[in-house]
Amino acid sequence: MPNLSNHTLSALDLAHIWHPCTQMKDHEDFPIVPIKSAKGVYLYDFDGSSYIDCISSWWVNLFGHCNAAINAAITNQLNELEHILLAGFSHKPIIDLSQRLCALLPRPLNKCFYADNGSSAIEIALKMSFHYHHNLHRKSPPRSKFLALSNAYHGETIGALSVGDLGLYKHTYAPILLSCLSVPVPNVFDGTKGASLHAPAELEDESYYERELHALESILSRYGEEICAFILEPLVQCAGNMHIYPKAFIKKACELCRSYGILIIFDEIAVGFGRSGSMFALEQCRITPDFLCLSKGITGGYLPLSVVITSDEIYQAFYAPYESGKAFLHSHSYTGNALACAAANAVLDIFATQNIIEQNRALSRAIFALWQELEELNIVKNLRHCGMIFAFEIDSSTPRAGVEIFRAALAKGLLLRPLGHTIYFMPPYIITIEEARFVVQTLKEILQAHFA
Amino acid sequence: MPNLSNHTLSALDLAHIWHPCTQMKDHEDFPIVPIKSAKGVYLYDFDGSSYIDCISSWWVNLFGHCNAAINAAITNQLNELEHILLAGFSHKPIIDLSQRLCALLPRPLNKCFYADNGSSAIEIALKMSFHYHHNLHRKSPPRSKFLALSNAYHGETIGALSVGDLGLYKHTYAPILLSCLSVPVPNVFDGTKGASLHAPAELEDESYYERELHALESILSRYGEEICAFILEPLVQCAGNMHIYPKAFIKKACELCRSYGILIIFDEIAVGFGRSGSMFALEQCRITPDFLCLSKGITGGYLPLSVVITSDEIYQAFYAPYESGKAFLHSHSYTGNALACAAANAVLDIFATQNIIEQNRALSRAIFALWQELEELNIVKNLRHCGMIFAFEIDSSTPRAGVEIFRAALAKGLLLRPLGHTIYFMPPYIITIEEARFVVQTLKEILQAHFA
Known part of the structure; x- marks a missing residue:
């Protein structure tokens, strides 16, 4: 092998790779x-x-x-089964993983629908929430609006981007996005009010989110019957500048939405798996969402894997004779990849034993x-x-x-x-x-x- | 470990897994x-x-x-580096892979933008084609329409589903999809005409696609200036019932679109990596698209990985001072995963040596x-x-x-x-x-x- 230095590899890289979330011109004077x-x-x-x-x-x-334990789990799995399609087939790593994830969650969250990345999990939750109302009520006009928080980020495929609110990622694409309703997120860390606040436990005073709850009430009174789902990243809007906001707001906002028949989607792609301080942020919020989206930490940083976990009640709304057309016919080729599931099981082992x-x-x-x-x-x-x-x-x-x-x-x-x-x-x-x-x-x- | 049989595992599976593209009720009488x-x-x-x-x-x-060679490549990579974010950083497997993919393709296809699954690659190509016109012309109203073929399938996230045409996957979600223009695909294998035709080489007679070219001309004369990109799966619409259609149509349709300034997206997620008979279907079509989407076979069936390969000309339209706001700020956490890239390099080794x-x-x-x-x-x-x-x-x-x-x-x-x-x-x-x-x-x- 020739002399591999940062310099030679960086030049080879720039010849053929367009990096994510990057103005490539920045790398003229700052090497990869x-x-x-x-x-x-x-x-x-x-x-x-x-x-x-x-x-x-x-x-x-x-x-x-x-990590030695995760490496060993992947190597062992490589010798047995690397991948098999998940339609009609299954494998032990995914059966174990699904059972273990559900055991870690409030009882209603009992069915796992897999994908590869976080954006795809969000897309699945959006489609499933729309489809649930369609299967149950088939009303016209259908519930076809989504409600999200200001300052939200949920990924960058077109559906996920549509429910986000960060202009940096979204503004350019406005003409090809779905329109979405937005409720203001309480902004506690604004540099003035609460300058001495440091953590979610200190944010529960109603004065911190009263105005935002009123804004939500006003949106719901106007559009409540047209909304399929309310999507939010609980506790911390991570890509939204690590914005920590009150859990009491989350609980009250979700309860308000539910009174209008709106489903709740928790995006715990970034905050899940212990990042927020509990295994899942929903524990601190004391809310069981209808859909929980997980990815990122699920494989300990090894491989792309995501999952939407939902309730038997949602699942049953799709469970019908094939001819009814109620099935959720969504798929990605590598859904439920055995190597990624083996990594995820190793991650859960570490959580459990250590x-x-x-x-x-x-x-x-x-x-x-x-x-x-x-x-x-x-x-x-x-x-x-x-x-x-x-x-x-x-x-x-x-x-x-x-x-x-x-x-x-x-x-x-x-x-x-x-x-x-x-x-x-x-x-x-x-x-x-x-x-x-x-x-x-x-x-x-x-x-x-x-x-x- | 207790006695693991198909029966016990199938029951555990059904307790917690919602399978992709499946009416779960079918499994009441037919086990996973x-x-x-x-x-x-x-x-x-x-x-x-x-x-x-x-x-x-x-x-x-x-x-x-x-496969022993792919297993070995992943195991070796596990001992060095399993994953690192691709923004600002890089690694040898992805540098090698990008160089090798570009070397296998016509010269204009020279820049690789990575993601995890096929749907995400399609979403990237759609967003990039829209954004390209925006960066170059900033005209109002912008080019914001996509053109696709009838009977097309390009994935199931909301953007990808919008440019598909299979009612089975799409119909229910119509109220939450983007509207898309559709041109009829020539239907040669209709059970009557050409009952003795067997392969693409036999389909080149103009009579097989004359009508469809006229339909395209009519769409273009009306909407040509509003369309960002024409997306198609060249040679075979795979999820569209393995529908083989004439490559001469593809060439002429692409040339027509280009005369209106429309970019071409080839979805070779299923047909790439030798499936169509050549390494890539574009070789048989004699067209170099502006965007080539690859996934599925890229890792030999091991791990989720996808890539959109585009030209330096497209890349340059995004290459500008950061403040210009022209950058393509799209990302997925596991973009360019080192383990998946190692598998992909092992796959290219097999193609090359065998x-x-x-x-x-x-x-x-x-x-x-x-x-x-x-x-x-x-x-x-x-x-x-x-x-x-x-x-x-x-x-x-x-x-x-x-x-x-x-x-x-x-x-x-x-x-x-x-x-x-x-x-x-x-x-x-x-x-x-x-x-x-x-x-x-x-x-x-x-x-x-x-x-x-």
């Missing part, structure tokens, strides 16, 4: 970083530099890179204590956390301050990837407190050097 | 088949029965299940010679083939004749899964002529027993 190998929280490039993966590779990695949720509580408190040290910097505002998500905004007029921080962090051995002016830390759960201290300390130095 | 292991073209269930995978597990498997396309030519001829023996049965009509796709319709008034054949075939050790009345054979490329003979012979017995 080719990663050679990874272990635990560390990534290693071809020039011998290492980086702590502070964002769990887009919020997917839970137990470190090249008492992760409990351990994360202590780790979350310890990391947040470090994180709070950043509050002494003038440019840090809205410092906050929820479970294993830690964030703040930087108070800077530099237009691309986040990109500056990304580049400076990389030079110091951290993979941080801010969302605009929002700096966040969302590490794999195996990070040690010493590693977290290094991350926070380094970040502090960067902020002092660049925004003093 | 749990597959324990697989090797080559054979699947093995928990009761010790084996099945030949005659449909490559939904058209994804190319070189057999648990001269697969050439070998398949001989195998295709030999299998079709067997397939033609079925033509002597009265109920077999429109018998045809294209590369490694073999199909016919059964001339029966039984409403679910395909399901009957599926069940009868399973009892005789074949996984066949007809599309309505269309019976097709789409095996992994490693099937031997003896195995193919057993498949055709068994199918003949089933047809004689059930539809004599």
Whole structure:
């Protein structure tokens, strides 16, 4: 093999790869970083530099890179069965996984419909909610509207993008999107009110969300009978700048929607699997949605897999003689892939045997204590956390301050990837407190050097 | 482990799994088949029965299940790097794969944008084609219509479903889909005209598609300036009942569209990677599309991975200072997954070292010679083939004749899964002529027993 350096590989990369969510021109003066190998929280490039993966590779990695237990599960599965179509057929990894996921959830959530990525799970939940009303009522005009929160992000296929609200991803495509109803999300961390608030437990005062509930009531009184489903990312709108909002609002908003016969979709693609502090955010919200969308952490950051978990009541509305035309005829070729399911079972084994949720509580408190040290910097505002998500905004007029921080962090051995002016830390759960201290300390130095 | 039988596992499966593209009530009297292991073209269930995978597990498997070379590639990759986000970062498997895919394609197709499944690739191509016109012309009203063929299938997320035309999957969702323009696809195998036609090479007479070209001209003269892209599955509409249609039509239709500034999207998710007889169907069509969507066979049936390959010209229309807002900000968490890319490189190695396309030519001829023996049965009509796709319709008034054949075939050790009345054979490329003979012979017995 010829000499492989970051430089040679970055050039080869740019010749043929169009990277996701990237203005490629940015890479004229800032090379792509080719990663050679990874272990635990560390990534290693071809020039011998290492980086702590502070964002769990887009919020997917839970137990470190090249985790021995997950590797072993995939290798074992490779020797038995790599993949088989899931229509008419099944396999043990998916049967085990489905049983285990349902056992972790409130009893009504009992049926698993699989796909490959988060966007596809959202599309399935949207179609299923529409189809449920169609099968049950066949009324005309049908319920064909979706309700979502302001500042929401649910993915980027056309259906998922339609229920999102981030102009950055959505604005250009308006002429080819579905129209969607939007209710304002309570904005507690606005830099003024609640400047000392730090976590969801402190946000339950009704004054924080009264106005938004009224806005919802007004939308429902006008459109309540036309809406199929209300979709939301509970507790934290992650791509929406790690926006933490009150769980009491979520509970009341969902109850209001249900009084109009509207189904509830929880998008726990980012917040599920312990990220929010509980195994699933729905536990903290005390709401059992009609559809729960999971992906990202489900395979511990190894392989694409997603699932929509719903109730027997929803399932029964589709269960009828074939000729009735009520079946949910949706599929993706690799739905329920055996290798991905084997990884997911290994992830659930780690949760079960290592008492992760409990351990994360202590780790979350310890990391947040470090994180709070950043509050002494003038440019840090809205410092906050929820479970294993830690964030703040930087108070800077530099237009691309986040990109500056990304580049400076990389030079110091951290993979941080801010969302605009929002700096966040969302590490794999195996990070040690010493590693977290290094991350926070380094970040502090960067902020002092660049925004003093 | 307790006694695992088909019976016990099927019951556990039905308790928690909602299968794709399935009326679950069908499984009241016909159990799900749990597959324990697989090797080559054979699947093995928990009761010790084996099945030949005659449909490559939904058209994804190319070189057999648990293929030693692909297994080794994934195992090696597991020890180095399982996954890293692709924004700002890269890895050797994806750099190699992108370079190799571009080298296999006409020169203009030079930039790879990755996703996880076929539907997502279609959504990306649709959004990119819209966005291209927006970036270049910013005219108002924008080009916001898509043009597709009748009888088309391009996936089931809302964008992909909108450009499809199969009522079975689409009809229910009409109120939540985008409107789309449709041009009739030439229908050569209609049971009357061309009853002796068997393959694409025989379909080039202009009389077979003159009417449809006129229909296209009429659509274009009315809407030509409003259309972003023309999307089609070249040579064979696979989910559209393995409908083979003339390549001369494809070439002329694309040229007509281009004269109106319309971009061309080839959906080679099913027909790519040798399935149509050439590495890619575009070779036979002699058209270089603006977007080529690939998935399914790309990983040899192992893992979800998809890619949209486009030209430097398209790429350049998005390449601008960040502030211009021209970037294509689309992403999926697992985009460019290293394990899936490692599998894909192993697949390309097999193509390169084992001269697969050439070998398949001989195998295709030999299998079709067997397939033609079925033509002597009265109920077999429109018998045809294209590369490694073999199909016919059964001339029966039984409403679910395909399901009957599926069940009868399973009892005789074949996984066949007809599309309505269309019976097709789409095996992994490693099937031997003896195995193919057993498949055709068994199918003949089933047809004689059930539809004599």
